Amino acid sequence: MPELKDIATQIRRDIVRMVHAVQSGHPGGSLGCTEYFTALFFKVMQHQPVPFEMDGKGQDLFFLSNGHISPVYYSALARSGYFPTAELATFRKINSRLQGHPTTHEHLPGVRVASGSLGQGMSVALGAALTKKLNKDPRIVFSLHGDGELQEGQNWEAIMFAAHHKVDNLISTIDYNGQQIDGPTDKVMSLGDLGAKFTAFGWKVMHMNGNDMDEVVATLEKAKTETGKGQPIVILMKTAMGKGVDFMEGSHEWHGIAPNDEQLAKALAQLPETLGDY
Numbered sequence: 531m532p533e534l535k536d537i538a539t540q541i542r543r544d545i546v547r548m549v550h551a552v553q554s555g556h557p558g559g560s561l562g563c564t565e566y567f568t569a570l571f572f573k574v575m576q577h578q579p580v581p582f583e584m585d586g587k588g589q590d591l592f593f594l595s596n597g598h599i600s601p602v603y604y605s606a607l608a609r610s611g612y613f614p615t616a617e618l619a620t621f622r623k624i625n626s627r628l629q630g631h632p633t634t635h636e637h638l639p640g641v642r643v644a645s646g647s648l649g650q651g652m653s654v655a656l657g658a659a660l661t662k663k664l665n666k667d668p669r670i671v672f673s674l675h676g677d678g679e680l681q682e683g684q685n686w687e688a689i690m691f692a693a694h695h696k697v698d699n700l701i702s703t704i705d706y707n708g709q710q711i712d713g714p715t716d717k718v719m720s721l722g723d724l725g726a727k728f729t730a731f732g733w734k735v736m737h738m739n740g741n742d743m744d745e746v747v748a749t750l751e752k753a754k755t756e757t758g759k760g761q762p763i764v765i766l767m768k769t770a771m772g773k774g775v776d777f778m779e780g781s782h783e784w785h786g787i788a789p790n791d792e793q794l795a796k797a798l799a800q801l802p803e804t805l806g807d808y
Contacts (some may be wrong), residue, residue, distance in 0.1 A: 534569065538743065543801045547807065549621075556786045571607070577590055579639065593658065593672070594674055596645070597645030597646045604628050613639050619808055652675065660695070674703050696762075704764065709781070733764045734763045741769055
């Protein structure tokens with residue numbers, strides 16, 4: 531567990547440095563989901579970074595729906611061995627494989643679907659999960675979604691479909707930070723009782739504090755034991771946007787803006803270098 535926490539700290543350093551370098555990107559949600567990505571890529575998932583195989587047969591798969599939090603995704607991929615960490619320095623630059631939203635035509639190892647248009651990731655994850663069932667592949671599909679995304683109708687069609695077809699090799703997590711680009715989700719469009727909604731739609735509902743590494747690992751491992759029981763699984767993950775950087779934490783204002791030089795220095799002072807900067 532101390533090793534995972536050190537990895538998470540380094541990933542947070544990567545996030546703020548990447549976004550600062552090009553004065554563009556989305557640090558808030560990336561920082562909030564760092565424990566989740568660290569637990570998934572370094573502990574929970576059975577995956578093979580090298581050689582990267584697009585179809586992922588015999589491996590657990592991950593799909594990022596809220597693609598704007600690409601900084602945390604790219605850092606987790608690089609730090610877990612999918613591509614050299616030095617490439618993180620190319621984030622959002624011309625001809626980079628690390629575009630602002632993950633895409634597939636750059637052939638970046640680890641990325642299996644483009645995810646810039648919100649609300650589509652659930653459908654993609656379902657397709658992959660059903661394919662594994664058809665192929666008699668026992669591995670699991672994981673997906674991550676923003677809470678603001680759930681204001682889009684396609685999600686609920688997919689959620690209904692998943693329960694009807696008993697897609698029980700899927701573990702979807704909702705980053706339930708209560709913030710979106712225009713403000714708190716309760717003010718933009720209230721999501722109501724998400725747990726009750728997913729239960730009514732036929733899903734197994736779990737909850738976790740997404741910024742507590744012990745709880746994230748334990749909950750994801752518990753969710754794996756609930757697969758194969760006829761229900762898709764959703765984890766409502768409470769996080770703080772901007773977690774780990776005190777002046778960013780809990781504010782929607784850091785959804786999509788970059789820190790200046792002074793703010794970067796202040797952020798890095800709170801995040802000690804643990805694995806070595808790229």
